[in-house]
Amino acid sequence: MTSSLLPEGLRDRLPPQADAAAAILRAALDAIRAHGYERVAPPLAEYEESLVGRLKAGAARDLLRVADPLSQRTLALRPDITTQVGRIAATRLAHRPRPLRLSYGGPVVKLRATQLRPEREMTQIGAELIGRDTAPACAEIVALAVEALAAAGATGITVDLTLPNLVDTLAAGPLPLGPREAAQVRALLDAKDAGGLAAFGATAYLPLAEAAGPFAEAIARLRAFDATGALASRIAALEAIAARLEGIARVTLDPAERHGFEYQSWLGFSLFADGLTGEVGRGGSYAILHEEGREEPAVGFSIYPDPLLDTRADEQPPRRLFLPLGHDPAAANRLRAEGWITVAALDRDCAPAGCTHVLEGKEATRIG
C-alpha cells in the first residue's frame, strides 16, 4: 500500500534502534557538555536566503524547500546546523565573552542522499569554539571530537589532519604563484597528480603530492619540505594537536588535502572509525562573518553518528521486569527508581514476553 511507504531517504527508526540512537545523541552531547560547551537549538527551517547566504556553494543546491504561506516566503530545511550556530554567534550571542563554547545536536535534512549515506534525514552533533583558532583551541576541538565519537560508541578512531589553505600560504610566501597558477596547483594537488605538477613547472610543490601518511612520517616530510620555515607555526600547531590525541586516536596527515574543506582556514580534519565506510565526522578552523564585516576566528567539528547504530557491539538488552496482575505498586516504583524497566500486566492475556524477570512479592526473580 503506497500510504505506508515513505519518501526515499526518509525512514522510521524502530525499537531497539530508536532507543540506541537517542542514547548515542545523549552520550556524545554529555561528553561535549562536560567541557563547558553550552547547547544551542536553532530551528529546523529558516528563510532559504538566510541559509544560502551562509552555506557553501554546493550545499545551497541541496536544500529541501518549504512553502510558508504565513511569511509568504520560501523556507528551507536545514542541511547543516553549523551555519546556524555561526549565525547565532554573530548575532544574538555577539555580546558574550570569547572564547564562546557552543554545542548542538539534532536532525538535518538534505535534498539528495549519497551512495555512501542513503538517508536524507540524519543526526548531526557538534561543538564550536568561537573567538580562537589557535593551536590550543584546535587541539581542544579535535580531542573533543574524538571523545564525543568514543562516547557515541565508535572504536578505532582515526583523525586525518590537513592544511586547507596551505597552497595559498606558500604561494603568497616562499613559493610564489599568481592566483591562476595557485588555482591550477591546488587542482593538481587535489588530484594528487605529480606528473601534472611537473608538467606545469610547479616542481617546488611536488613533495606535497606525496606527503600524506601516518603523522610522524608525514610531519617529518613536511618539515623537510619547509626549508624557509614559512610553515613553522603550523607544524608546531599540528604537533600540539597530535600530542593531544596520543592514546585516544590514530593520527594521519595529508597536508594538501582540500576536498570538502574549501571554507576552512589553516586546519581541517576528518574523522574515521572502525567498521564505518567513509568519514563519520569532520571539522576545522574557519571565520565567522559578523554583520559589520568583521571576521572572527573559530574552530569546530560535526559528527554524523547514525552509521554507528549498525556497528556498535550489541548492548546487553535491558533487564525487563514483568509486573503480574495484583502486583505491589510500591515495589515496582522502587525497582524503577533502581533502573529497572517494568512491563505491567493489564489483564490475564498479557504474557511476560520479552521480560527477563518477574516481580514476586517485593523482589525481582529471573524468569526460566
Add this chain to the structure above:
Amino acid sequence: MTSSLLPEGLRDRLPPQADAAAAILRAALDAIRAHGYERVAPPLAEYEESLVGRLKAGAARDLLRVADPLSQRTLALRPDITTQVGRIAATRLAHRPRPLRLSYGGPVVKLRATQLRPEREMTQIGAELIGRDTAPACAEIVALAVEALAAAGATGITVDLTLPNLVDTLAAGPLPLGPREAAQVRALLDAKDAGGLAAFGATAYLPLAEAAGPFAEAIARLRAFDATGALASRIAALEAIAARLEGIARVTLDPAERHGFEYQSWLGFSLFADGLTGEVGRGGSYAILHEEGREEPAVGFSIYPDPLLDTRADEQPPRRLFLPLGHDPAAANRLRAEGWITVAALDRDCAPAGCTHVLEGKEATRIG
C-alpha cells in the same frame, strides 16, 4: 539586518534554555521508558497524502508543505507524531505481540501558531499503548502522562477526564436520538447551552451540561444521571483511573466535553499544570486502522513541554571548573567523570568568567 531574522514562530533556543529543553525531553522520555515503552523515531517529513489520510480534518489544513524534487511529490512536515506512530503500529510493527508499548519525542512543525502557543516548531513527547483501551490500559497511560509531566518539571498537575462518545452511546441506548438529533445535542452540550437543550426537547440530556467538576462530585452526578446503568462500565473505569491518580494529580471530570476529542472513543483527557495557560498535553482512547480494514483499540497521550521552560524553578546553575594554563589533565578528567563541567584556559586572555571553581593542583577550589 533581515538575514539574521527568523520566520515567525521559528526561533533559536539559546543557553541555558536549550540545555534545559534537552533535560526536559530526557527526563520525560526516561520516565516513559521505565514503564516498558520502546522508542520509535519516524521521519520529520512524509508524503503529504500519507499524513493527511491519517490526520484529523482540521490538522490537514495546517501542514507545511515541502517540494521534493527527488520523489517529484509533495511532502509535509509532521504536525504530530501520534499519527506516524499509528502508521508504524499498523504496518511494520503489526506482527509484534499486543499490548505494544511505544514512545516518541521530537520536534513537530505547524503551519500556523496560535495566540496561546506562538511557536510553530515545538517538542512533542508521548506514549501509545496499542492493542488495549480497557480501564487498566487507560489508567496506565493517564498515570504515565502525569509521571512524565512531573519528570519534566511540572507541578500542580490536573487531569480533566471526559467521555468523548458519551452522547452517541446514550443516543444508541437509553436516551434514543436519531443521527441528526444526536449531532444537535452534541453541539448544544459542547456549547454548554442548557437553555438550547431544553428548547430542543432534549431535557433528558440536560444534567450532562452541568455535570462537570471535581471528580468525586462529578462522578456522583454522572451515576445519578445513569439510571439505566448504561454507563456503569465507563463509570467504573473512570473510578479506576481516578484512583490511580490519587496523590499525584488533581482530577476533574467533564463527561460531555468533546472539543478536540473528535477522534477519541470512550476516554479523553487534558493535562494542566501550575503556571501554564491552557493545556500542556492530552490523550485518550482511539482506534488504529489497519490496512485490511480492521480497527485496533489503543490509548495514548502527548505532552508539549516547551512552556515548562518558563515555569521551572531556576535550577542551580551547574558548577563550572576553570582549568588554568598548565593544569593537570588527569585531574580534569577525573573531575569531569565525577560530573564537573570544566572550562579550559586556551591562553592568558582566558578569564574564569562564569566559573564557580578553579582547579588548583588536583582539587577544585571555590572562586572568590
